[in-house]
Amino acid sequence: MAVLETTNLTIRFGGLTAVSKFNIALEEGELVGLIGPNGAGKTTAFNMLTGVYQPSEGTIAFCDAPLCSATKALQPFQITRRGIARTFQNIRLFKELSVLDNVKIAYHQNVKYGLLPAFLHTAQYQTEEVEIEEKALEFLKIFSLDTKKAEKAKNLPYGEQRRLEIARALATNPKLLLLDEPAAGMNPQETQQLMELINFIRKQFSLTILLIEHDMALVMGVCERIYVLDYGKIIAHGTPAEIRRNPKVIEAYLGEEVAHA
Amino acid sequence: MAKRFSAILQLVLLLAVGYAIQMAMDAELINRYYAHVMTIMAIFVVGAVSLNLINGICGQFSLGHAGFMAVGAYTAAIITKNPDLILPAIFTGNIRFILATLLGGMMAALVGFMVGLPSLRLRGDYLAIVTLGFGEIIRILLLNWDFVGGASGYFGLARHTNFFAAFLLSIITITIIRNFIQSSHGRACISIREDEIAAETMGVPTTRYKVIAFVIASFFAGTAGSMMAHLTQMVTPASFTFILSIELLLMVVLGGLGSISGSIGAAIFLTYAAEALRAFRAYRMILYSLLLIFIMLFRPKGLLGNQELSLSLLRESFKNLRARWRRKKKDGITAAAE
Amino acid sequence: MTITQQILQQLINGISLGSVYALMALGYTMVYGIIKLINFAHGEVFMIGAFVGFFSITKLDMGFFPAMFTAMIFCAILGVLMERLAYKPLRNAHRVAALMTAVGLSMLFQNLALAHSWIGASAKGFPQVFPLRKFELMENVTISSDRILMLVIAIFLMIALQFIVHKTLMGKAMRAVSLDKDAARLMGINVDKTISFTFALGSSLAAAAGVLFALNYGIVVYQMGLLPGLKAFVAAVLGGIGIIPGAMVGGLLLGVTESAVSAAGGSMFRDAVAFAALIIMLLVKPTGLFGKNVREKV
Numbered sequence: 001m002a003v004l005e006t007t008n009l010t011i012r013f014g015g016l017t018a019v020s021k022f023n024i025a026l027e028e029g030e031l032v033g034l035i036g037p038n039g040a041g042k043t044t045a046f047n048m049l050t051g052v053y054q055p056s057e058g059t060i061a062f063c064d065a066p067l068c069s070a071t072k073a074l075q076p077f078q079i080t081r082r083g084i085a086r087t088f089q090n091i092r093l094f095k096e097l098s099v100l101d102n103v104k105i106a107y108h109q110n111v112k113y114g115l116l117p118a119f120l121h122t123a124q125y126q127t128e129e130v131e132i133e134e135k136a137l138e139f140l141k142i143f144s145l146d147t148k149k150a151e152k153a154k155n156l157p158y159g160e161q162r163r164l165e166i167a168r169a170l171a172t173n174p175k176l177l178l179l180d181e182p183a184a185g186m187n188p189q190e191t192q193q194l195m196e197l198i199n200f201i202r203k204q205f206s207l208t209i210l211l212i213e214h215d216m217a218l219v220m221g222v223c224e225r226i227y228v229l230d231y232g233k234i235i236a237h238g239t240p241a242e243i244r245r246n247p248k249v250i251e252a253y254l255g256e257e258v259a260h261a
Numbered sequence: 262m263a264k265r266f267s268a269i270l271q272l273v274l275l276l277a278v279g280y281a282i283q284m285a286m287d288a289e290l291i292n293r294y295y296a297h298v299m300t301i302m303a304i305f306v307v308g309a310v311s312l313n314l315i316n317g318i319c320g321q322f323s324l325g326h327a328g329f330m331a332v333g334a335y336t337a338a339i340i341t342k343n344p345d346l347i348l349p350a351i352f353t354g355n356i357r358f359i360l361a362t363l364l365g366g367m368m369a370a371l372v373g374f375m376v377g378l379p380s381l382r383l384r385g386d387y388l389a390i391v392t393l394g395f396g397e398i399i400r401i402l403l404l405n406w407d408f409v410g411g412a413s414g415y416f417g418l419a420r421h422t423n424f425f426a427a428f429l430l431s432i433i434t435i436t437i438i439r440n441f442i443q444s445s446h447g448r449a450c451i452s453i454r455e456d457e458i459a460a461e462t463m464g465v466p467t468t469r470y471k472v473i474a475f476v477i478a479s480f481f482a483g484t485a486g487s488m489m490a491h492l493t494q495m496v497t498p499a500s501f502t503f504i505l506s507i508e509l510l511l512m513v514v515l516g517g518l519g520s521i522s523g524s525i526g527a528a529i530f531l532t533y534a535a536e537a538l539r540a541f542r543a544y545r546m547i548l549y550s551l552l553l554i555f556i557m558l559f560r561p562k563g564l565l566g567n568q569e570l571s572l573s574l575l576r577e578s579f580k581n582l583r584a585r586w587r588r589k590k591k592d593g594i595t596a597a598a599e
Numbered sequence: 600m601t602i603t604q605q606i607l608q609q610l611i612n613g614i615s616l617g618s619v620y621a622l623m624a625l626g627y628t629m630v631y632g633i634i635k636l637i638n639f640a641h642g643e644v645f646m647i648g649a650f651v652g653f654f655s656i657t658k659l660d661m662g663f664f665p666a667m668f669t670a671m672i673f674c675a676i677l678g679v680l681m682e683r684l685a686y687k688p689l690r691n692a693h694r695v696a697a698l699m700t701a702v703g704l705s706m707l708f709q710n711l712a713l714a715h716s717w718i719g720a721s722a723k724g725f726p727q728v729f730p731l732r733k734f735e736l737m738e739n740v741t742i743s744s745d746r747i748l749m750l751v752i753a754i755f756l757m758i759a760l761q762f763i764v765h766k767t768l769m770g771k772a773m774r775a776v777s778l779d780k781d782a783a784r785l786m787g788i789n790v791d792k793t794i795s796f797t798f799a800l801g802s803s804l805a806a807a808a809g810v811l812f813a814l815n816y817g818i819v820v821y822q823m824g825l826l827p828g829l830k831a832f833v834a835a836v837l838g839g840i841g842i843i844p845g846a847m848v849g850g851l852l853l854g855v856t857e858s859a860v861s862a863a864g865g866s867m868f869r870d871a872v873a874f875a876a877l878i879i880m881l882l883v884k885p886t887g888l889f890g891k892n893v894r895e896k897v
Contacts, residue, residue, distance in 0.1 A: 050462055080464035094455035097448075104445070105452045109464035111445040115473070118444035119437045121265070125444060132445065172464055322695045324702065379882045386637050387881060389698055390832055394874030397829065405867045507706055514699060546710040553703035558688055561696035 002064070003028050003176055003208045004084075009048055009058035018044045019232045022058070024210075026176070031202060031209045033219040035243075036229035037252060042212045043089055045229070046178050049210075050086050051076040063175065081109050085174035087165045089181045089212075095154035099145055099164055102153050103136040106171035136171065142204070143167040143197075159190045163197070170201060176208045177201075183215045191215055195222055220244070228252065275432055283425035296424055297492075302532045303427035304488045307434045309512035309528040310521055311481035314438055316510070317518035317563070318447070319474040320454025321381065325392030326482050326509050328399045331501035332372050333365035333483025334490035335403065338415050340364060341491065358421035362430075362487040369483025370476045377475035382468050396503055403498040414497025422492035430488055431525075434481045439521055441477065450474050454519070504546065508535075511549050514556050517563035527564075604739040609858040611736075615746040615815075617854020618753035622808035623831030624838070624846035625760060626801030632777040632841035633797045634690065639701040640681060641805055642828015643708035648674045648806025649725075649813040649823060650718060656726055663728040667752075667810045671803035678802025679795045687791070705828075712821035722820035725813040749811045756807055757847055760800070764843060769796055777841065830857075830873040837880055839887025848888065 002025045009022035019041040026032055034042050047053040049060060051067070051074055060067040062082055067074050074082070094102050111132070117125040140146040143163050148156065153164060162182055169177060179198070183191045195218055202209055213219045219226060220240040228236040228243060230252040236243060243249055286296040308326060315323045340361035344350050352360055380391040409415045441447045449470045452460035461467050490496045512531050516523025538545055556564055623645055630638045648670040655666035685704055689697040712718045732744040764770035772793045775783040784790050812827065813819045834853045838845025853873055861869045880887065 052458065052462070075466070076458075076461040077464050077466045080462055086462055088459070092456050092459040094452050094459065096455055097451065101448060101451075105448050105460070105465065106463050108445050108449050113445075115441075115446060118441050118446045121268075121440050121443075126265070129445070168463065316695065320693070320695065322698050376878075379878055383881060383885050386635075386694060386698055387836075387885075389639075389702075390637060390829070390836075391874075391878060391881065394829060394833070394877055397826070398871045398874050401868065401871050507702065510699065510702070518695075543714050544710075546706060547714060550703045550706035550710060554685060554700050554707065557696045557700040557703065558685065561689065561692040 002026065003030075003062065004049070004210070005061045006049070007059050007061075009045070009055050009060065011044060011048055011053060012056045017232055019048070019229075022048075022229075022232075022234060024227055024234070024237075026208050026210060028208055029202075029206065030225065031198070031211065031223050033223035033226040033240075034210060034212050034229060035214070035216075035219055035226060040229040041232040042229055043180055044232075046086060046180055046212065049079075049178060050084060051079045077109075080172055080174075083173070083175040084178065085169035085172045085176070086178035087162075087169050087180055087182060089184065091161050091165055093153040093161060093165055093168070095152070097153060098150050099140065099153055099156065100133075100136055100149040102164060102168050103139055103171050104132055106168050107132045107135060109172065139167055139171050158185060159193075162186070162194070166197070166201070170205060170207075174207065176210065179209065179211045179213075181212055181214060183213055183218050191218055194218070198222055272432070272436065276429065279425055279428040279432070282428070283423060286424055298532065298536055300422065300424045300427045300492055301489075302529045303424065303431045304422075304485050304492070305509070305512065305528040305532050306431040306525050307427075307481055307485040307488070308509045309516070309524040310431075310434055310438055311478040311485070312509045313513045313516070313519065313521065313524045314441075314450075314474050314478045316513050317520065317524070318442055318454065319450045319471055320457075321471055321475070322386065322389045323392045323475070323478075324389050324503070324506055324510070325376070325396040326478075327501040327503065327505035328392070328396035329369040329373060329479040329482035330486030330489065330505070331396075331399050331403065331496070331498075332486065333362075333369040334486030334496045334501065335365075335409055335415065336368040336483070337361035337365035337487030338418055338490045338496050339409065341421065342415070342418060355421060358419075358487075358491060362484050362491075365487040366480040366483035369486070370480035373476045373479025374472065377472045377479075381471040381475060393503070396506065400498050400502070410497075412498060414495055414500070416495045418491055418494045418496075420491060420494050422488050427488050427492070430484055434484075435521060435525065438477070438481075442521070446470070446473070451519075507546075507549065507553075511553050514553060514563045517566050520563070520566065520569055522569050523563065601739075604737070605862065607737070607740045609862045610855060611740065611742050611746070613855030613858035614851055615742075615750050615854070616858060617834075617851035618750050619808045619812050619815075619850075620827065620831045620834045620853050621847045621850025622753050622756060622804045622811075623827060624834040624850045625757070625843060626805045627832050627835040628838070628840055628843060628846040629773070629797050629801045631835070632843075633773065633794055634686065635694070636686060636697050637701065637832065638686075638801075639698070639828075640704035640708060641801070641831070642824030642826075643705050643712075644674050644678060644681075644802045644824070645805040645809040645812070645828060645831075646712065646819075646821065646824030647677065647708060647809070648802075649809035649819045650712070651806065652810035653723065653725055653813060653819045654717065656728065663814070667807055670806040670810050674806035675799035675803040678798035681802075682795055682798040687794075709821055709824070718821055720821065722818045725817050725819050727817070728814065745815050749815055752807065752811060756804060760804070760843070763800065769793070773797055826870060833873045833877045836877060836887055839890030842887070842889045845887055845889040 004024070004026040006022055006024055010020045011018050022045055034045065036042055044053065048055045054073050055068060059069045062084060067079055067082065094105065111128060113124045113128055137146060137149065140149055145160065145164055145167060148160070153161065156164060166179070166182065183194055186194060198209065199222060201207060211219065211223060223240060226238065226240055226243045227234055228249050235248045235252060236246045238246070282291070285291050308330065312323065312326045315321050340347050341358055344353070347364070348357060348360055376391060376395050380388045403409065404412050442451070449460070449465045452463065452465055453467050453470060457467055486501065489500070508531065512527040513524055515531065516525070516527030535545065623641065626641050627638060630636060651670040651673045652666045655661040655669045656663065661669065681704060685700050686697060689700060713720055729744060729748065733741045735741050764773060772783070772788045773796065775786065775788055776790055776793045780790055830853060831850065834849035835846045836849070837852060838847070838849030853876065856876065857869050857872050860872045884890070
């Protein structure tokens with residue numbers, strides 16, 4: 001079953017077509033990479049998938065249910081609730097909040113108590129909040145961030161901020177995870193750890209993952225399939241080995257002359 | 262369970278203190294003037310804490326809080342002054358006043374919903390201008406509404422508000438808003454302040470929570486308006502002007518955006534300062550605006566930031582101070598050694 | 600008076616009033632376009648402009664045009680100072696901080712004016728510098744010489760602004776900075792200078808609007824900037840904030856609507872019209888008449 005399927009997804013900003021006829025399909029449990037030179041439209045594609053941008057044309061289907069079509073478009077929070085989570089290229093944590101609270105917010109969608117119990121701190125409030133706290137702590141433990149639960153997110157070192165962002169995204173209990181350059185700014189050792197982490201969460205949470213990345217070692221190392229985006233269009237798609245040999249891809253990355261040389 | 266018990270015990274104790282103060286006032290152990298000022302302080306605490314929910318907790322920017330106080334004040338005044346209007350005549354005296362205050366709050370909440378929904382869908386700064394304009398609309402409508410006295414105002418209300426009533430309202434407001442902030446719903450509001458886009462991708466319906474926060478705050482502003490009206494025994498279109506909105510804003514900023522205890526402290530302090538500086542009335546607003554500008558320039562999160570005043574905070578800052586002092590001493594020694 | 604005559608008369612009144620809103624709206628829209636800030640103090644710049652014009656005429660015996668020019672220069676400098684001292688330090692802070700500073704500035708100017716011994720609380724009569732004449736365009740449709748003057752100056756200033764924005768190097772820099780500050784900086788544009796220039800330009804237009812407004816209504820008072828300031832902002836939103844021609848059209852549209860409402864017997868509610876229009880606009884098309892969908896960069 002296809003977890004995610006887009007057909008002819010297109011977005012225009014004024015006269016500029018940022019992404020055009022973006023067609024991808026992800027099978028359940030796959031780890032797929034989305035690569036391409038800077039400005040190719042990768043993040044824009046993510047923004048369409050998560051509802052931050054409304055596509056000008058095309059449709060998105062998630063687990064065979066439409067997220068976005070010509071007639072209706074879901075809000076980003078609704079898409080999250082359907083089961084798509086993401087991280088951001090330039091980390092967007094809740095900086096002033098504690099590590100624990102960052103994760104707790106992800107559980108917000110499961111909260112059953114209404115406003116009145118919140119005002120009065122009723123028994124229902126107490127039990128649910130305790131539950132949330134326990135779940136969040138468990139989660140932090142998986143990502144070995146539990147020792148820093150009281151720390152403000154902005155005070156974490158860079159690598160841990162990335163990890164917290166992934167933890168927070170996973171806490172929304174997604175089926176599909178979109179990672180936007182998770183290795184940006186990491187040294188090779190940290191990248192190696194990240195690779196292990198991605199492989200681990202994928203199994204642990206039986207996830208489908210779509211990954212934007214510039215670090216070729218990472219992409220080639222973990223992804224089963226790769227889509228290559230250039231100037232808003234998908235120019236190639238296949239296994240890492242196929243992509244490595246594809247002349248169009250080499251051209252896009254290195255320029256025409258090198259490719260023909 | 263023990264936690265809950267001690268919380269309730271604290272509340273009861275607080276109320277007992279409030280009631281004792283009221284008894285002292287009734288026995289004229291506290292003079293009339295101070296009693297009046299203290300009552301106003303309690304009402305402004307309600308105004309400032311509720312405004313903090315919008316501006317500090319949720320990160321939006323309202324400039325029309327006084328307008329919601331006006332809505333509550335007029336609604337409640339109409340009910341208490343007309344014995345058989347809106348509420349049946351069987352409700353009289355203080356019961357009628359309490360119900361009128363609640364209805365005043367609900368009316369303000371309803372208006373808050375109508376003002377908030379169109380503007381909160383958009384980026385924060387539209388709310389500022391819409392609420393500002395809304396304050397003007399309210400003023401114009403009241404000026405032209407003869408039933409409530411038009412420009413000269415609505416006079417001869419019974420004096421239902423005493424210190425204890427205002428104090429009780431402030432305790433209710435603080436408790437409910439503090440509880441709200443600690444809940445999942447409150448965290449959703451805070452996440453909007455921190456990063457709206459991230460909040461949305463965490464599954465938080467941001468518009469809904471902005472409106473919820475705005476409506477709750479409007480409700481409490483409305484009740485505060487009713488309290489004020491039944492303290493001064495009149496309401497005029499000039500009672501709740503833009504200047505009052507600015508004063509409330511200054512309280513929030515002075516106490517720290519997002520800090521409930523800060524808002525309480527600042528509301529008490531500024532009410533006191535306004536009384537003490539009565540002789541310099543003409544310059545008060547100059548001082549206020551300069552204060553607002555300087556705090557924003559040098560402490561954009563408000564004077565005290567979003568920290569709550571608590572024993573552990575005091576302990577921690579004391580520890581920091583001591584550590585800094587030691588370091589300085591050590592540096593001094595090393596410098597001397599070199 | 601026939602219906603047609605009445606409509607024509609109100610159209611004339613509305614357009615001349617609207618031209619003042621448009622002049623002010625330009626300042627809002629340019630500043631918003633370039634640093635995404637609602638400059639709440641813009642209405643007070645309008646007020647200060649009117650007073651500088653007033654004192655230039657009454658105390659310094661200047662003619663009307665030199666007085667208006669003085670007011671424009673004075674406010675241009677004021678605008679630059681305001682930006683440098685109060686807004687620039689907050690350019691990277693939370694938006695709410697900058698907005699609150701703007702509100703603080705607005706209150707400060709108003710209360711300084713109130714406390715100043717030359718200005719005070721009472722309204723002062725603005726001298727009738729030109730002999731007032733009424734021209735009858737057709738039966739029952741008239742326009743006064745002051746209104747003609749107001750309209751002509753407003754149109755002249757708008758044309759001048761269009762020239763500056765589209766034909767000069769500084770105008771090009773303004774457009775570049777409003778599109779992308781960082782890219783503009785990389786292209787060698789002095790972003791700080793460009794922002795200051797924008798404030799100077801917007802503030803001088805507000806000053807001109809203030810003097811024209813005072814001449815037309817015959818009074819100056821410390822609170823005169825509040826309502827026109829708010830309405831001008833509404834005009835800017837109606838046209839699509841950040842879009843210069845939008846501000847002009849929005850201003851005229853608001854002026855005409857207001858005149859129409861007061862003619863229809865709702866003069867008491869005239870001031871409420873602007874805000875009702877704002878709320879409706881935000882509900883229906885928040886980007887304004889000429890607005891494009893702008894997306895926040897994620």
